[in-house]
Amino acid sequence: MLPELTATRYVTPLKEGGSLPGIVEADDDGTYVLKFRGAGQGLKVLVAEVLVAGIARLIDVPVPDLAVVRLDPRIAKYEADEEVQDLLTASVGTNLGVDFLPGSLGYDGSRPPGADLAERVIWLDALTANVDRTWSNPNLLVWHGRTWAIDHGAALYFHHSWPSRAPSPERFAAQPFDASRHVLRDVAGDVARRHDELAARLTPATLEAVVAEVPEEWIEPTPDLADASTVRAAYVQMLRARLDGPLTWVPEGAAA
Incomplete structure (x- = not known):
């Protein structure tokens, strides 16, 4: 099963994504790109992300590690951007965390x-x-000299x-x-x-x-x-x- 974590801080949105993913810090001291359950595409996008990443690992295609990240409703209260606050509120509960690859x-x-x-x-x-x-x-990143596949929703x-x-x-x-x-x-x-x-x-x-x-x-x-x-x-x-x-x-x- 995917590891289960809790988001401790919402850092910033990634506005280039249509579903408005965001960077969060979690209670394992890691940083994740969070794909939100409350985004317009719905839960099936999160399912596709998990399934395609799992298949990728089986055929040796590099993909970032995934985790289930729980979002507390209190995090949304401190977000000034109204659009992001609405998304965070709609995404209370479990969301998909994709390991952030710094410097990629x-x-x-x-x-x-x-x-x-x-x-x-x-x-x-x-x-x-x-x-x-x-x-x-x-939907590819270059990190540590390798090509990584991302975003399979x-x-x-x-x-x-x-x-x-x-x-x-x-x-x-x-x-x-x-x-x-x-x-x-x-x-x-x-x-x-x-x-x-x-x-x-x-x-x-x-x-x-x-x-x-x-x-x-x-x-x-x-x-x-x-x-x-x-x-x-x-x-x-x-x-x-x-x-x-x-x-x-x-x-x-x-x-x-």
């Missing part, structure tokens, strides 16, 4: 990763249908339709992925040749362990998914269907 730089292509890591990142994004890793929004889009539509593993399995605009496309070689190697790491047991990291209170049952265990099983089923399906989502060809 946003990815600009000047220090690209090797082809091996670039292929892993593209394969990860293709598997999870993460379209949010382009030059418009790279836009992935696993299928769960946003669950309140009104039953899960469709077949639909997700067949959904193609366009890697032509991916920020690492020109660095990677042939991503398709990596599929068997990387997919072998995502057994049902390892995927179940990743899904188990999501806090129970972030799981949202639906008319078709009556409880948390059923929702968790649906995530595993969707991912397994994509791994075992027609593989139309796997990018082919080498970089130009």
